Amino acid sequence: MGATVFVQPLDLVKNRMQLSGQGSKAREYKTSFHALTSILRNEGLGGIYTGLSAGLLRQATYTTTRLGIYTVLFERMSKADGTPPNFFMKALIGMTAGATGAFVGTPAEVALIRMTADGRLPADQRRGYSNVFNALVRISREEGIATLW
Numbered sequence: 001m002g003a004t005v006f007v008q009p010l011d012l013v014k015n016r017m018q019l020s021g022q023g024s025k026a027r028e029y030k031t032s033f034h035a036l037t038s039i040l041r042n043e044g045l046g047g048i049y050t051g052l053s054a055g056l057l058r059q060a061t062y063t064t065t066r067l068g069i070y071t072v073l074f075e076r077m078s079k080a081d082g083t084p085p086n087f088f089m090k091a092l093i094g095m096t097a098g099a100t101g102a103f104v105g106t107p108a109e110v111a112l113i114r115m116t117a118d119g120r121l122p123a124d125q126r127r128g129y130s131n132v133f134n135a136l137v138r139i140s141r142e143e144g145i146a147t148l149w
Contacts, residue, residue, distance in 0.1 A: 004055045009048040011055060012039065015116040028120065043119050051115035054108050054132040062105025070097035107148035111135035 013035045020035070021027035029035035039047050073093040077085040085093065111132045118126050129135035139147050 001056050001059045004059050005052070008052050008055050009036070011112075012048055012050060012116045015113060016120055019117055019120060039119065047119060050119060051112045051132075054112035054115050054135065057132045058105050058108035058112055061108050062101045065104040066097045066101030069100050070094060073097065103149070107136055108132060110139065110148050114139070 013032050016035050016039065017029055017032065020029045029038060036048070043050070070093055073096060074085065074090070077089050077093060084090070111129070114127060114135055115129050115132070118129065121127075127135075127138070129138065136148065
């Protein structure tokens with residue numbers, strides 16, 4: 001989660017660049033540096049941390065679930081004498097843990113993408129989520145809980 005604080009501005013730039021030019025012919029940003037300077041100019045220093053609460057929740061849910069499930073399954077699949085599972089069993093454990101983590105973390109990811117994309121929308125179309133929990137509640141109420149996945 002500590003790394004997320006440093007990576008969040010890069011994630012914001014990546015998301016904005018991926019959406020750049022969508023719905024129009026011209027791309028909004030020419031380079032990553034151009035995107036970063038435009039965000040700073042238009043939204044201020046705090047603008048580069050838009051969606052930080054969602055990024056932190058994503059790490060807390062996805063990473064914690066993935067690592068926790070992997071550890072539990074690895075221990076259960078190890079033999080009584082401490083011999084670890086074979087390669088294929090470890091791969092299956094990893095896939096199971098990753099898929100479960102992805103399922104648990106997806107709502108935070110949806111909120112993150114919505115929050116980071118908000119600044120590129122016209123002012124009258126912005127959702128204006130105040131934090132990740134506001135985003136999750138509003139998405140659920142306004143669009144249905146299934147929208148989170």
